[in-house]
Amino acid sequence: MADEKVIHVTDGDFETTVLNAELPVLVDFWAAWCGPCRAIAPMIDELASEYDGKVVIAKMNVDENSSTPGKFGIRAIPTLILFNKGNVVDQITGAVGKAMIETALAKVL
Amino acid sequence: MKSDTLVIAGGGPAGLTAAIYACRARIPTVLIEKVSPGGQVLITDRVDNYPGFPEGIAGYELVDRMLAQAKRFGLEQRNGEIISVQPPARSGEPVKISLADGETIEAGGLIIATGASHNHLGVPGETELAGRGVSYCATCDGPFFNDAHVAVVGGGDTAVQEAIFLTKFAKRVTLIHRRDQLRAIKLLQEEAFANPKIEFVWDTVVESINGTDKVESLSLLNKKTGEKSTISVDGVFIFVGIHPNTQFLKGTVEMNQWGFIKTDEEMRTSAPSIWAAGDCREKPLLQIVTAVADGAVAAHSAELSMGHG
Numbered sequence: 001m002a003d004e005k006v007i008h009v010t011d012g013d014f015e016t017t018v019l020n021a022e023l024p025v026l027v028d029f030w031a032a033w034c035g036p037c038r039a040i041a042p043m044i045d046e047l048a049s050e051y052d053g054k055v056v057i058a059k060m061n062v063d064e065n066s067s068t069p070g071k072f073g074i075r076a077i078p079t080l081i082l083f084n085k086g087n088v089v090d091q092i093t094g095a096v097g098k099a100m101i102e103t104a105l106a107k108v109l
Numbered sequence: 110m111k112s113d114t115l116v117i118a119g120g121g122p123a124g125l126t127a128a129i130y131a132c133r134a135r136i137p138t139v140l141i142e143k144v145s146p147g148g149q150v151l152i153t154d155r156v157d158n159y160p161g162f163p164e165g166i167a168g169y170e171l172v173d174r175m176l177a178q179a180k181r182f183g184l185e186q187r188n189g190e191i192i193s194v195q196p197p198a199r200s201g202e203p204v205k206i207s208l209a210d211g212e213t214i215e216a217g218g219l220i221i222a223t224g225a226s227h228n229h230l231g232v233p234g235e236t237e238l239a240g241r242g243v244s245y246c247a248t249c250d251g252p253f254f255n256d257a258h259v260a261v262v263g264g265g266d267t268a269v270q271e272a273i274f275l276t277k278f279a280k281r282v283t284l285i286h287r288r289d290q291l292r293a294i295k296l297l298q299e300e301a302f303a304n305p306k307i308e309f310v311w312d313t314v315v316e317s318i319n320g321t322d323k324v325e326s327l328s329l330l331n332k333k334t335g336e337k338s339t340i341s342v343d344g345v346f347i348f349v350g351i352h353p354n355t356q357f358l359k360g361t362v363e364m365n366q367w368g369f370i371k372t373d374e375e376m377r378t379s380a381p382s383i384w385a386a387g388d389c390r391e392k393p394l395l396q397i398v399t400a401v402a403d404g405a406v407a408a409h410s411a412e413l414s415m416g417h418g
Contacts, residue, residue, distance in 0.1 A: 034249040035151030035169035039144060043188075063252075073322055075253040075344065076240040093240030095144050095151075098188060099209070
């Protein structure tokens with residue numbers, strides 16, 4: 001994706017970058033073969049710009065990283081999990097509208 | 110927005126094709142989509158019946174191509190959810206389109222191409238375990254079920270095609286159908302019956318989906334014998350038909366008992382300046398090819414009616 005505001009996380013840096021983060025982090029678990037994941041990708045980029053400095057927007061490719069999705073019981077994508085201080089605040093499965101994601105983000109702002 | 114604008118609601122194949130035709134006719138066109146363009150095609154692992162792609166094509170790729178084509182001719186897109194529509198009271202007046210964010214748009218014409226969404230089973234456990242083994246998208250979630258045992262519920266084209274697709278990952282696929290034969294086209298039936306990983310449970314409905322953190326089993330009822338049973342599975346994929354996304358038009362345009370919009374051959378609805386195209390429309394065959402055909406006819410009819418022709 002063109003937007004540099006979205007960060008890409010892996011099994012290796014998940015703890016440092018997401019669980020131990022100062023700011024809340026929304027992680028988009030996705031894969032290239034998932035149509036709905038591609039559908040929400042532009043919206044995820046938009047959110048990353050709009051919430052810059054308030055919420056970190058991250059993506060994890062489940063094809064390349066299996067241990068983190070396994071740990072959070074993810075068996076469907078796209079799944080968005082909102083973390084704050086290492087805790088799961090909200091979890092959304094499926095391609096949903098921006099309003100629904102913003103409602104979730106409001107819980108940590 | 111100027112009131113000579115054509116608004117297209119929905120960005121699946123019908124809406125995108127209407128956009129291609131309208132933009133090429135130089136009608137100012139805006140496509141409104143709730144999430145992002147694609148529609149049901151996005152969750153189709155492979156489209157094998159759309160002419161021109163002899164090897165088949167991934168659903169998302171076909172949609173990407175349609176969108177790129179519409180953009181090439183100047184399509185304008187915006188996000189929004191339409192909550193109600195008010196047709197013109199007399200000719201020359203605009204269609205008023207109300208969005209969830211409070212905005213009202215006036216347009217010279219409106220093509221409804223909002224498509225359809227998959228049905229839920231409506232059984233206990235389904236909502237609670239969504240994303241934890243309950244799925245409506247085999248191409249999205251199939252890879253999470255490597256070497257697992259999954260159930261597929263349904264007996265139509267989608268259920269059978271996705272059951273076949275799931276055998277790429279799962280070691281065993283149990284197809285549960287409420288009738289004693291499949292409704293899917295013959296070619297898919299032949300493929301499914303020949304696949305050693307697929308087994309069939311006939312005349313049976315799912316009564317509940319069970320599990321604490323993830324799907325563990327299904328409670329089944331055989332409709333013929335009345336016999337109840339439980340089957341252990343790691344996941345369940347539900348393909349039990351669709352319903353049209355037309356709730357926001359109730360009372361605005363004429364629909365049949367299931368909510369599919371009635372149109373004439375030019376895709377005109379019962380309300381002036383409003384057309385319908387694709388899976389949200391009452392017709393005998395809901396397919397990508399018929400959706401794109403509807404889109405073209407609707408755009409052409411709108412073009413003539415809006416005085417651009």
